[in-house]
Amino acid sequence: MKTILLTTEYPPIVGGIGTYVHSLSKELAKTAGMEVEVIAPGMPGDMEFDKSHGPKVSRSGWDHMRFIKMAPLFWTSFRFALKRRDTVFFAMSWMYAGAICWMLHKVFKVPYVVFAYGTEISKWKDRPLPHWLMSRVFLSAQRVFAISNFTASILSNAVEGEMEIELVYGGADTNRFFPAGEGEVVANSPLILTVSRLTKRKGVDTVLRALPLVLKTVPSARYKVIGNGPELQGLQKLAGELGVQDKVDWVLELTDEHLRKEYIAADVMVLANRHEDRKRDFEGLGLVFLEAQACGTPVVAGATGGTADALVDGETGILVDPHSPEEIASAIISILEDPEKRKQMGEKGASWVASERTWKKVAEKVAQSIRGLS
Numbered sequence: 001m002k003t004i005l006l007t008t009e010y011p012p013i014v015g016g017i018g019t020y021v022h023s024l025s026k027e028l029a030k031t032a033g034m035e036v037e038v039i040a041p042g043m044p045g046d047m048e049f050d051k052s053h054g055p056k057v058s059r060s061g062w063d064h065m066r067f068i069k070m071a072p073l074f075w076t077s078f079r080f081a082l083k084r085r086d087t088v089f090f091a092m093s094w095m096y097a098g099a100i101c102w103m104l105h106k107v108f109k110v111p112y113v114v115f116a117y118g119t120e121i122s123k124w125k126d127r128p129l130p131h132w133l134m135s136r137v138f139l140s141a142q143r144v145f146a147i148s149n150f151t152a153s154i155l156s157n158a159v160e161g162e163m164e165i166e167l168v169y170g171g172a173d174t175n176r177f178f179p180a181g182e183g184e185v186v187a188n189s190p191l192i193l194t195v196s197r198l199t200k201r202k203g204v205d206t207v208l209r210a211l212p213l214v215l216k217t218v219p220s221a222r223y224k225v226i227g228n229g230p231e232l233q234g235l236q237k238l239a240g241e242l243g244v245q246d247k248v249d250w251v252l253e254l255t256d257e258h259l260r261k262e263y264i265a266a267d268v269m270v271l272a273n274r275h276e277d278r279k280r281d282f283e284g285l286g287l288v289f290l291e292a293q294a295c296g297t298p299v300v301a302g303a304t305g306g307t308a309d310a311l312v313d314g315e316t317g318i319l320v321d322p323h324s325p326e327e328i329a330s331a332i333i334s335i336l337e338d339p340e341k342r343k344q345m346g347e348k349g350a351s352w353v354a355s356e357r358t359w360k361k362v363a364e365k366v367a368q369s370i371r372g373l374s
Contacts, residue, residue: 001367001374002035003028004080006073006100007092010040010057012049015197016287017117020147020170021092022053024366027359029055032367039076074100081108086374088113091137093120095130098137105140111373113143113366116165118151118284118305125158135159142373145366148285148306168366169309171359172290176256179296179350180264190221190336193266193297195259195288198229201281203272203302203322205235210272211244213329218336226251226262263295267342268335273302274322286310289317290357293349298342300331310357316349 005025009018021038029036040046042059050057058080060072073096080087081104089105089112091098101112114137124130138144139161145168146152152165180186192214196202204225214221225235225248232252239245254262263269269292273283282305289299289310301307302322311317318331335342 002087004087005038005090005092006077006097007040008096012045023359025055027363031360031363081110088370088373094134094137095120099133102137102140111142114141116146116151116155118154119281121154121158122280138163143369148309150306151284168362170285170287171357171362172294172353174294174354174358177260177291177294186265190218191266192223193269194271195226196271198227198231201274201276203274205238206272206325207270208238210325210329212242214332217333222247224249226254228252260295263292263297266297268332269297270300272322272328275304283307290353294353296346296350298335298345312352316345316352
């Protein structure tokens with residue numbers, strides 16, 4: 001089967017949706033034996049990335065302006081639809097990609113599927129024109145996939161009409177992310193880790209506020225934050241105000257090759273993700289939780305959005321109130337102070353991800369669902 005994945009987010013852009021699209025496209029080709037091609041916007045560094053990372057990518061020209069980017073994407077997709085009528089199109093989000101696939105379906109009757117993550121739905125559901133277009137995209141699709149139960153509920157409430165939503169959780173690449181082997185270096189001091197783009201909803205500020213409480217019980221603990229973003233300077237200032245600046249290490253950039261080493265060195269991976277009501281912004285799932293658990297590292301996650309589907313609460317990690325430094329600190333301390341609990345959680349997490357949350361599992365489910373559409 002031939003498949004075209006249409007997306008506005010794709011590496012070398014860093015982000016959850018881009019990672020999802022790239023990982024799924026590779027696994028569809030590898031596991032399901034599909035002929036896969038990605039249509040994505042061009043950007044600096046894309047030629048180098050595309051040469052060394054499969055699958056085949058057609059870049060549609062570089063334009064970061066919101067609605068103008070739709071024109072080159074549409075033209076590239078239009079040419080593919082003219083030449084390849086036996087192809088299933090994947091709209092990797094409803095906006096832009098979904099709108100294009102809906103138009104191609106109306107003109108050429110090409111089948112398409114659409115993916116839902118969360119924020120892109122809640123953000124537009126109360127605006128009449130975007131909501132109308134969003135509804136058309138989802139209701140006309142041959143398949144609708146959501147990455148978490150929370151996302152599915154948001155979508156069901158936003159779009160009225162007959163629509164069957166299939167859950168296809170994100171995954172971790174267990175060839176890249178796996179537990180520490182014998183002799184691999186781990187941290188000397190108790191290490192708390194966050195891997196995230198530094199935006200408000202990621203809750204790094206609340207983890208910083210929890211850190212003094214952790215240090216009262218575990219004074220040798222350190223906190224490493226890997227990521228960059230608009231909140232960086234404010235977070236660094238907050239660390240100074242809290243008197244923990246000497247306990248926090250900031251790593252602004254890290255190659256994928258070194259990320260596993262950071263996960264296995266950590267005793268716990270924390271992301272106090274929260275729901276930003278004003279922006280209707282939330283964590284649809286949280287791939288970093290899956291990556292950390294795949295490496296045998298317990299996680300502490302904010303109990304909002306779709307994170308409940310990214311761990312087994314109480315067994316592979318702990319869900320906490322993302323607004324409570326006290327609850328976050330208590331969860332972290334319970335893991336740092338109990339080596340046996342930490343070990344059991346890590347082992348269960350790695351086993352759970354390997355059996356339930358791999359990209360291979362995602363690709364197999366998607367492939368089975370779309371069989372016979374073209």
